Amino acid sequence: MTAEKKTPGKNRVDYPLVFSDDELDALIHRYCRDFTQLAREGKFDPITGRDDEIQQMVLILLQKGRKNAALQAPAGVGKTALVAGLAQQIIAGTVPDYLKDARVLELDLAAMAAGTSGPAEFQGRFIPICRGIAERYRFEEYPKTILFIDEMHTIMPTCDGSAYKGLSEVLKPYLTAGDLHVIGATTLDEFRIFVAIDPAMDRRFQKIPLRIPNAEETFNILMNLKGGYERHHHITVEPESLRRIIKLTDEHMRKRYQPDKSIIVMDAAMALHVLHHGRGGVLDDKSITYIVSKESGLHAGAL
Numbered sequence: 134m135t136a137e138k139k140t141p142g143k144n145r146v147d148y149p150l151v152f153s154d155d156e157l158d159a160l161i162h163r164y165c166r167d168f169t170q171l172a173r174e175g176k177f178d179p180i181t182g183r184d185d186e187i188q189q190m191v192l193i194l195l196q197k198g199r200k201n202a203a204l205q206a207p208a209g210v211g212k213t214a215l216v217a218g219l220a221q222q223i224i225a226g227t228v229p230d231y232l233k234d235a236r237v238l239e240l241d242l243a244a245m246a247a248g249t250s251g252p253a254e255f256q257g258r259f260i261p262i263c264r265g266i267a268e269r270y271r272f273e274e275y276p277k278t279i280l281f282i283d284e285m286h287t288i289m290p291t292c293d294g295s296a297y298k299g300l301s302e303v304l305k306p307y308l309t310a311g312d313l314h315v316i317g318a319t320t321l322d323e324f325r326i327f328v329a330i331d332p333a334m335d336r337r338f339q340k341i342p343l344r345i346p347n348a349e350e351t352f353n354i355l356m357n358l359k360g361g362y363e364r365h366h367h368i369t370v371e372p373e374s375l376r377r378i379i380k381l382t383d384e385h386m387r388k389r390y391q392p393d394k395s396i397i398v399m400d401a402a403m404a405l406h407v408l409h410h411g412r413g414g415v416l417d418d419k420s421i422t423y424i425v426s427k428e429s430g431l432h433a434g435a436l
Contacts, residue, residue, distance in 0.1 A: 152264065156261075186204075203316075210390050212283070255297075282318070366406070
């Protein structure tokens with residue numbers, strides 16, 4: 134039996150929308166990044182090694198009550214990449230029916246704040262997006278929309294110096310009503326200092342800690358990514374070079390985290406190789422050592 138195709142706007146006589154579909158789409162286009170559209174266009178690198186965390190995120194989004202997730206990890210571990218991985222799975226159709234055709238939108242708070250003269254004007258841009266998405270939540274003909282807020286601690290009232298300070302108070306009523314799906318990302322310490330002290334916000338988010346990948350997991354991530362970098366730089370990277378990158382970054386870039394630091398070194402070393410030798414060939418150890426020395430502040434001879 135073929136299911137009837139549902140059309141947005143149908144059966145809405147008794148509940149007119151405050152914002153039309155066109156108005157909401159215009160706001161989203163102006164103030165959001167559509168991760169699902171970017172995934173559809175192949176703009177994200179393959180996301181690997183995070184299947185368990187993505188499954189946790191999907192489980193949270195499927196719930197009726199606390200349907201919001203807080204990703205907790207140091208910078209560079211892959212919080213944003215995890216959300217990109219969710220968008221990729223939605224595009225691939227490997228999510229439950231509830232999330233089929235769902236839209237993952239990153240709120241561009243900097244774009245919202247640009248040119249505003251105060252909190253009221255800023256919130257005047259933020260509220261229509263929240264309300265437009267929330268009022269469509271209970272209509273099955275509209276696919277679900279998931280909002281992603283990076284550095285979520287910056288919207289808390291206690292985060293002094295943030296241009297987005299206090300935005301959580303605007304968000305709370307929608308979270309209380311259960312009309313929004315929100316994924317936030319921050320570090321464990323920033324969540325504890327700024328978010329957890331607000332019981333109302335703390336209990337509305339389920340926490341997903343992201344492990345820092347070990348050397349072997351980082352190697353598998355780089356093996357999955359290197360094809361895209363090889364196509365970009367038109368040079369080849371041998372597996373042994375990847376292991377050397379991971380070893381050097383673990384030993385000499387201790388204040389930064391995998392896999393980000395190894396990805397940065399791999400990309401920069403390939404660029405340096407192209408600069409000196411042109412396209413073609415295989416990434417050489419000298420380029421890797423030079424970039425690690427620049428990133429760590431050590432003399433290349435010491436490596």
